Amino acid sequence: MINCILGVDIGTTNVKTLAFQPETGDIIAHASAPLTTLHPQPGFAEQDPDDIWKKLVGVLDEVCREVSQQQARIEAVGFSSAMHSSLAIDAAGKPLTNAILWSDNRAEKQAAILRHEQAELGKDIYQRTGTPLHPMIPLCKLAWFREHDLRLLRRATGWISIKEYIWHQLTGAYQIDYSMATATGLFDSQRKEWYPPALDFAGLRPEQVSEPVPTTYASRLTNRTLPSPVTEGLATAKLYIGASDGCLANLGAGAIEAGITTITIGTSGAIRRTVHRPLRDDQGRLFSYILDVGDRTDENYYVVGGPTNNGANVLQWVAEKLTQRETDAVLAEAATVPPGSDELLFLPYLQGERAPLWDAGVRGSYLNVDWQHGRAHFVRAALEGVLFNLLRIERLLSRHTGPTKVIHANGGFAQSAFWVQMMADIFGVPVRLNESNESGAIGAILLTMKATGRVSSLTDATRHVGFGQTFEPDTDRHRRYRQVYERFEKALP
Missing domain, CATH: 3.30.420.40 (ATPase, nucleotide binding domain)
Incomplete structure (x- = not known):
């Protein structure tokens, strides 16, 4: 058996x-x-x-x-x-x-x-x-x-x-x-x-x-x-109490080692790193949650990062309320506009915001609208705005934990190759898709494998994580996005 x-x-x-x-x-x-x-x-x-x-x-x-x-x-x-x-x-x-x-x-x-x-x-x-x-x-x-x-x-x-x-x-x-x-x-x-x-x-x-x-x-x-x-x-069966979905999603995404950042975009989103010590930001903008505490300091694991209220819900808003079109059609139309949406910016705060602003009352807006901007510009700018906000959290996180070398990505947004490629171009690092979007349940299984002694460490456990396609950043598009991001950051409240 x-x-x-x-x-x-x-x-x-x-x-x-x-x-x-x-x-x-x-x-x-x-x-x-x-x-x-x-x-x-x-x-x-x-x-x-x-x-x-x-x-x-x-x-x-x-x-x-x-x-x-x-x-x-x-x-x-x-x-x-x-x-x-x-x-x-x-x-x-x-x-x-x-x-x-x-x-x-x-x-x-x-x-x-x-x-x-x-x-x-x-x-x-x-x-x-x-x-x-x-x-x-x-x-x-x-x-x-x-x-x-x-x-x-x-x-x-x-x-x-x-x-x-x-x-x-x-x-x-x-x-x-x-x-x-x-x-x-x-x-x-x-x-x-x-x-x-x-x-x-x-x-x-x-x-x-x-x-x-x-x-x-x-x-x-x-x-x-x-x-x-x-x-x-x-x-x-033994029942193991496990951990929170955010921490286990990081484990289930295979993001345990230094330099690996996980980004999940579902209705909302989160960006996370796994470290060996608790992290505290001087302005209280980043979370630091326990994943697993071992017998030695180097066996302790903490998941640190920031959540956003505004992920694929922004795409849903653009499709249903702004353009009244199907999501696939909206994404295809956005691909016809160049990176940077011809200077149109979108602050994606449709439902207040957690990281990095931690302001439930903040709201979104389009900036620099002019005559040349059509429906496709408004869609692409909205998608870019979601990723720019995540990039701002990543830059804050990297100051504490070191630079991101690769992103492990999952969530509903991963079904759009166009949006995932945009992430690689904006962040300037490879984006590797997880084979499964069930990272929370998989993380619970991997933590249980460590608890039962089936694996010796959580790093060992991540060898059971499968991956799909990897998206490499385009140098020219990344250079363009760096300029656009500077304008985005200056426009933030």
Whole structure:
């Protein structure tokens, strides 16, 4: 009987499960289910935790059936999850609220207080946690409840992420891995414990937060009410708590060694590097999250970088609202315009911005519009603007971590060779596509392989990562883009 490892990815758009066979390197089963995001008020973004749990059970059931049909045994399961969610639970573990997502902006005021009115406290919290101060983080969301529903804040037995909710449903324990904890703004990432001044600002008591554990922490399935294919499939498997989707996407993209930068562009986007020590930017513009902490300093891994709110959603806006055309037609038309869009610039801040501005209120604009500019110019300038913003984050990141030698790229944008080539030309380095866009689930599998001793290090684990096409930069186009980028940077707020 062959053994396999499951990678579970609890995202914002979907929940996914992959079954990986380590000896052959093959994915032998796969299942996915879509999730629904609720917007009860402007700026609010929530999901029903019980709906997420039901969808997850469904994909686990499907994969366990497929694995059983192939006469395989599930050896271990590793978990990846979207960061920054928060929900209240009662003493019985039942949700008192929906899961409030990273994209929820209700806590703009609380983030602004830490950045301005209580700037010293804000700087201290950033230096301790490595989490930029923004409405997305639980620290600010819970401070919002402190002002708007103090009774609920105090009444809740616990405030947990959706990953903690799922982990408790499976194992009966309230635990949070170091990676997810560092993304809350409440966790001292060097001491590996909750930070009291951050808890105080959020209005939390120490007993309301989960036990922090390493990303390689293992447990067993205790829930016996699951469908029989799941209980039978996971009966002898170890469950590894894993890490956050951002960190595991870097691992799943094969970006562990120096000089490799990962860029993911889905609806939103992120640029990340993996380093051996925590990073702190003097203006609090970069995140620094734990991936894996080894026994020696040189075995510690931290994922550092910056997220953007504006990725493929900009292309969607251009296609649906600006041109009212299909995406493929829009991209083809943009290719008819020269690099630099004949001096037209676009600041791509359609939904506020995280890195590098960390300003939820900033908005986008076209600059230098003149008579010669047609529809194709507006499309190309928008695509270039998304990449220029990412380049600005990369330049900030490189000052701390060294220059980028190659980019490992994934996400929905990778389906457009035109946009990927534009990235290579703008950044001036080769862009290598990952073979799979399921980098979070693959990263969970690779971290689990290290935890089980199947590989000796995370560098070793990345040898299992597959790649597709590599796009080389064009020298002339890169030279042109360097000039355009200087104008872009001067135009930023």
